[in-house]
Amino acid sequence: MTPATVSMSPQSSATESAVQDPARPPAGAARDRLEWNKLRKRLRRQVGQAIQDYRLIESGDRILVALSGGKDSWTMLDLLRDLRAAAPVPFELVAVNLDQKQPGFPEHVIPDYCRAHGIPFQVIEQDTYSVVKRVIPENKTLCGLCSRLRRGALYRFARENGFTRIALGHHQDDIVATFFLNLFHGGKLKAMPPKLLSDDGANVVIRPLAYCRERDIAEYAQGRGFPIIPCNLCGSQDHLQRKQVRKMMDDWEKQHPARLEQIFSALTNVAPSQLADPRLFDFAALGARETGTHNGLMPEQNSRIGGNP
Ligand code: SF4
Numbered sequence: 001m002t003p004a005t006v007s008m009s010p011q012s013s014a015t016e017s018a019v020q021d022p023a024r025p026p027a028g029a030a031r032d033r034l035e036w037n038k039l040r041k042r043l044r045r046q047v048g049q050a051i052q053d054y055r056l057i058e059s060g061d062r063i064l065v066a067l068s069g070g071k072d073s074w075t076m077l078d079l080l081r082d083l084r085a086a087a088p089v090p091f092e093l094v095a096v097n098l099d100q101k102q103p104g105f106p107e108h109v110i111p112d113y114c115r116a117h118g119i120p121f122q123v124i125e126q127d128t129y130s131v132v133k134r135v136i137p138e139n140k141t142l143c144g145l146c147s148r149l150r151r152g153a154l155y156r157f158a159r160e161n162g163f164t165r166i167a168l169g170h171h172q173d174d175i176v177a178t179f180f181l182n183l184f185h186g187g188k189l190k191a192m193p194p195k196l197l198s199d200d201g202a203n204v205v206i207r208p209l210a211y212c213r214e215r216d217i218a219e220y221a222q223g224r225g226f227p228i229i230p231c232n233l234c235g236s237q238d239h240l241q242r243k244q245v246r247k248m249m250d251d252w253e254k255q256h257p258a259r260l261e262q263i264f265s266a267l268t269n270v271a272p273s274q275l276a277d278p279r280l281f282d283f284a285a286l287g288a289r290e291t292g293t294h295n296g297l298m299p300e301q302n303s304r305i306g307g308n309p
Pocket of ligand 1: 142143144146147231232233234235236237
């Protein structure tokens with residue numbers, strides 16, 4: 001694998017705050033100002049809430065904002081910059097783009113936009129495209145390996161450059177889709193958490209858009225006029241299983257608009273005693289005579305709530 005190289009240097013954060021570009025209404029007449037302000041406030045509130053609920057950001061954090069150039073990562077960067085301007089604690093944001101050397105990748109787009117808006121940024125150049133093309137057979141989806149290589153490059157870059165957080169642009173729809181993919185095809189109750197330790201244990205990965213809906217993000221990105229770079233330059237198609245899950249979710253969206261929020265809400269409200277995982281809930285000890293009455297919680301859960309194990 002070609003080693004990652006940095007081709008751009010970030011500007012100082014002092015420069016960034018001086019030229020912070022306040023969120024502005026959409027250029028076209030698609031939405032009136034009131035609706036636009038509601039959308040912007042909703043997204044800001046949801047990001048702020050996720051940051052608070054999961055302590056995604058702490059004072060002094062140096063955050064690598066993974067910027068692919070898609071609608072989600074542009075929106076995440078924009079909202080984080082917006083929140084940073086009003087945040088009670090200091091933290092640093094650096095947009096980092098991984099140029100994967102896909103054919104036709106418009107490599108000037110992200111640097112041009114970042115320079116024009118005073119956004120500190122760096123570009124890592126690493127030819128993951130050739131690797132996945134070489135390794136994955138024709139007609140198979142490239143996305144799995146591509147994502148792993150991308151993640152590896154970002155983690156390594158973060159480790160080597162003193163970042164304390166890696167912000168990824170996954171939103172609520174991504175989290176719910178991953179939940180169903182794991183449920184239907186992996187036999188696991190597992191989604192994507194808003195915060196987790198990176199695979200190498202050296203970084204904390206955060207997902208500030210965890211509470212945001214994809215449709216809102218798409219509308220915001222369009223209204224803000226971000227220069228969107230599509231994620232299909234490589235010619236890869238979505239995996240059939242992922243397509244099926246997305247179709248199921250789209251159908252629900254039409255028939256039961258609140259269902260996805262409800263499912264996400266369920267992911268934040270888990271009842272281990274009503275499932276069947278003995279590693280999460282001590283079913284064996286329930287009602288055991290020699291230990292007296294047992295509430296079934298694992299010892300560490302009892303100590304957290306002050307109960308008797
Ligand atoms: S669509 Fe292409 S660039 Fe995007 S994750 Fe899949 S393989 Fe990688």
